[in-house]
Amino acid sequence: MQQCLAQGSPRGMLSIFDIGPPPPCPSPFNLAAHVLAQADKVPDKPALEVLGRDGGAARRWSYAQLRTAVLATAQGLLDRGLAPGDIVLMRLGNTVDFPIAYLGAIAAGLVPVPTSTQLTEAETRAMVGILSPAAILHDPVVASTAHKRTIVIDDLRAMREGPAATGYHMGDPDRPGYIVFTSGTSGQPRAVVHAHRAIWARQMMMQGWYGIGPQDRVLHAGAFNWTYTLGTGLMDPWTAGATALIPEPGTEIADIPDLLAAHAATIFAAAPGVYRKILNAGTAARVSGLRHGLTAGEKLSPDLAARWSQTTGTALYEAYGMSEVSTFISSSPAHPATDGALGRPQSGRRVAIIDAQGDPVPLNTPGVIAVSRRDPGLMLGYHGQPEETRARMIGEWFVTGDMGAMSEDGQIAYFGRNDDMMNAGGYRVSPLEVEAALAGYDGLGQVAVTDVEIKPGIHVIAAFYTAPAPLDHDALHAFAQSRLARYKQPRLFVHLDALPTGANGKLTRRALKPLAPKRQET
Numbered sequence: 001m002q003q004c005l006a007q008g009s010p011r012g013m014l015s016i017f018d019i020g021p022p023p024p025c026p027s028p029f030n031l032a033a034h035v036l037a038q039a040d041k042v043p044d045k046p047a048l049e050v051l052g053r054d055g056g057a058a059r060r061w062s063y064a065q066l067r068t069a070v071l072a073t074a075q076g077l078l079d080r081g082l083a084p085g086d087i088v089l090m091r092l093g094n095t096v097d098f099p100i101a102y103l104g105a106i107a108a109g110l111v112p113v114p115t116s117t118q119l120t121e122a123e124t125r126a127m128v129g130i131l132s133p134a135a136i137l138h139d140p141v142v143a144s145t146a147h148k149r150t151i152v153i154d155d156l157r158a159m160r161e162g163p164a165a166t167g168y169h170m171g172d173p174d175r176p177g178y179i180v181f182t183s184g185t186s187g188q189p190r191a192v193v194h195a196h197r198a199i200w201a202r203q204m205m206m207q208g209w210y211g212i213g214p215q216d217r218v219l220h221a222g223a224f225n226w227t228y229t230l231g232t233g234l235m236d237p238w239t240a241g242a243t244a245l246i247p248e249p250g251t252e253i254a255d256i257p258d259l260l261a262a263h264a265a266t267i268f269a270a271a272p273g274v275y276r277k278i279l280n281a282g283t284a285a286r287v288s289g290l291r292h293g294l295t296a297g298e299k300l301s302p303d304l305a306a307r308w309s310q311t312t313g314t315a316l317y318e319a320y321g322m323s324e325v326s327t328f329i330s331s332s333p334a335h336p337a338t339d340g341a342l343g344r345p346q347s348g349r350r351v352a353i354i355d356a357q358g359d360p361v362p363l364n365t366p367g368v369i370a371v372s373r374r375d376p377g378l379m380l381g382y383h384g385q386p387e388e389t390r391a392r393m394i395g396e397w398f399v400t401g402d403m404g405a406m407s408e409d410g411q412i413a414y415f416g417r418n419d420d421m422m423n424a425g426g427y428r429v430s431p432l433e434v435e436a437a438l439a440g441y442d443g444l445g446q447v448a449v450t451d452v453e454i455k456p457g458i459h460v461i462a463a464f465y466t467a468p469a470p471l472d473h474d475a476l477h478a479f480a481q482s483r484l485a486r487y488k489q490p491r492l493f494v495h496l497d498a499l500p501t502g503a504n505g506k507l508t509r510r511a512l513k514p515l516a517p518k519r520q521e522t
Contacts, residue, residue, distance in 0.1 A: 014360040015353035015367065015406035022348030025200040025376060028170035031177045032070060032107040034199050038241040039067040042214075046243045048234070050096060051219075051259050053251045058263065061096070066238075069160045073104025074168075076159025077135075080151060084109025084169050086134035087179065089127060091144040092153065093117055094223040094249045099234050101137055101156055106177055106196075109169030110134075113179040113191070114227060117142045118485035123189075127181065130191055131383065173197035179383060180227055182323035188433070191383035192323045201348075201377030202236055202326065208346030209319045209330035210294065212267060214241035219260055221247065221270035228297055228426070231326065232269050254281035261288045269294040271426045272301070272457070275308050275316065287312040294319070296327055297426025299414060301457035302340045318342060320369075320414065322400060324379045324392070328371050329412055337411065344410035349375060353406045358394030366415055369404045370397035420509050422451035424461045427487045431509065434461065434490065437483040441476065443467055446499050449490060450509050452516040462492035464512050470495040492516060 038045075043064035050059040061069070082088065088110050092098045094117065105112040113131065115124070125145040128136075138144045139153040177196035181189045206212055210232075220233025224246060237244040245263055247256065253274055260268055268287075272295050278284045293308065293316045300318040308316055320342045321327030328351065331343030345351040350372035352360045361367040371378065378398055381389035392399055403415035422429045431449040438447050445466035451459045463480075465471070473493050480489045500511035 013363045013408070015363050015365065016350070016360050017345045017352070017406065017410040018350045019345070020348040020350060021374075022201065022204055022376060025173040025197040027173055029173035029196050029200070030107065030109075030168040030170050031196040031199045032074075032103040033168040033170070035103060035235045035238050036063070036067045036070060038214075038238065039063040042241060045241070047238055048096065048244045048246065049263065051245055051247045051251070051263055053248055053255070058245075063238075066100070068164055069100050070103045070107055071164035071168075072160045072162055073100055073156065074108035075165040076156070076162055077105060077108050077110060077151075078165070079162075080135070080149070082108070082110055082134055084171075085111065085176070087111045087113060087131050089113045089124075089131065089133040089136045089147075090115055090225070091124060091136055091138045091142045092156075092225060093139045093141050094225055095139075096224060097139070097153060097156055098224040099230060100160070102178075102230065103235075104159075105137075107165065107168045109171065111176045111178060111193075112137075113181070114225060114230060115181065116485055116487075117223070117225060118487060119143065120483060120485065121145050122483060123485065126189065127191075130189070131179070171196075173200065174380070176380060180323050188430075190385060190388060193380045193383050195380050197376050198326065199235065199239070201375065202231065202239070204346040204348040204377075205236065205319070205327060205330065206240060207332065207334060208348075209317060209327060209332050209343075210236065210240075210267065211292065211317075211333035212237065212240050212242055216240070216242040216266045216291075217245055217264055218242055218267045218269060219245040219247070219256075219263070219265040221253070221256055221268070221274045223249070227323075228269075228271070232294065232296070253277045254283045257283045257286040260290055261286060264289055266291050267294065268292075269296075271295065271297040272304055273298070273426070276304055276457075279304075279307055279311060284308065284311045287314065290314050292317060292333060296321070298423050298459075299457075304457060320402075320412075325371055325375060325377050325398065328375065328377065329369070338407075338409075339411070339413075341407070341411040341413045342404070344412060351412075352397060353404055353412070354394070354397055354399070358397055358399075363408055364405055366403055366405050369400045369402050369412065369414075370394070371400070372396055373398050420450065422449070422459075422461055424451055424459060424487055429461065429488050434463070434480075434484065434488055437488075438463060438465075438476075438480060438490075441471075441479050443471055448499050448507050448509060448512060450512045452492065452513050454492075454516075454518075460491035461489065462494060462512070462516050463490035464494045464496050464499060464515065466496055466498060 047063040048061040135149040222229035296319040319327035319330035331337035353367035447465040
């Protein structure tokens, strides 16, 4: 029976939710083999359809074709001298080559590192310094850095015409499977190492969030090389035997409802901002045949959810997670969120709201959201940063750093971050990283960065600075553009006579927010 576990306390029930544990991950195991297992059962079924911008015929990959491409890529990478365990940095564009190369690397036992196309050469060079990758997979349309072994996109595509590997590199499900980068509170990007078993843990999302089955056609609005798309839009539908639908690059957001209808999509996944733009464009009413929508990446506002439901007649189901553990709290068709909550922990998860000592707080009491360190989806750790890894653990818990409260039925209300991490467009960004990039600008005195709400539910990054006189906004933006990915770049630059500080002389970052000019444009 699903329940919120009651544990004795003089102050009442404690905030622990536990429905589990999940079934153990098989061993030996390979993430790519698990994702593509349906190729044995439904080889001719469409696994992927890339949708034309004009609503025309899609380019289709069957499950058998996808598996062949992945295994041929695996063999090609091994033939290039790479060996199981090698780290491979991915600097590829928004094309089908991205998921094929990603799964091909994993099939071969390599450890791929998917990265955003928005990263600059300097940011890529910093990642190389952290990881010392054995190779870089590179599409020339994406910024990269020099490396002794660079495999270009044409060579990757040619691999698919060569012989396929006879099987997958099987092994311990706890061995490294892939790495993703996330901003750290120190201002330096952190490399999050995940095990092959992370894909096994995602089965808890199938009904705990998606409500997905093999009959579904899932359209994700994101780019191929966004980790949200890679997981929710591709690998999870393939694991379930469903069909993944991805609009081709350049598709206008306003045209997505027509694609949903024309290609019989049953589930739609996007960040909240995409739903907002569709509503603002006036095309949401064209949605038809959709069962429901999924949203993650940033907090879904109740107003946006209500507008979408009223316009389309379909519900939105939100998920909460982070790079270190993916999504583990969500609403779903079976268990909708109540009273603006995020949802509840998925079956198989053990989640608590804890205090600073790591003890669960009473129900309906604010605290820090934490997930059991035994969760199969939790990271192995931060690459090369054991102290940083240990700092995120208290007792049995991985500490997210986000505040929430748990009700009697396990629904979790979200109260925001308990640190200064910013959320811009669904990306978590460290203000220290942005401040470090801006610090070298000529004439700039002090600088402090935070995110500000310019409209209900819409946040942008703002940089507050001191200087003898206001600096040129366009020049500041161009300077930031040369050093930071687009999602890290400030949208507002605010000149101040002095930055707000506390009694100890330290910056009071939260005092910056009221100093932002009131703006209505996005």
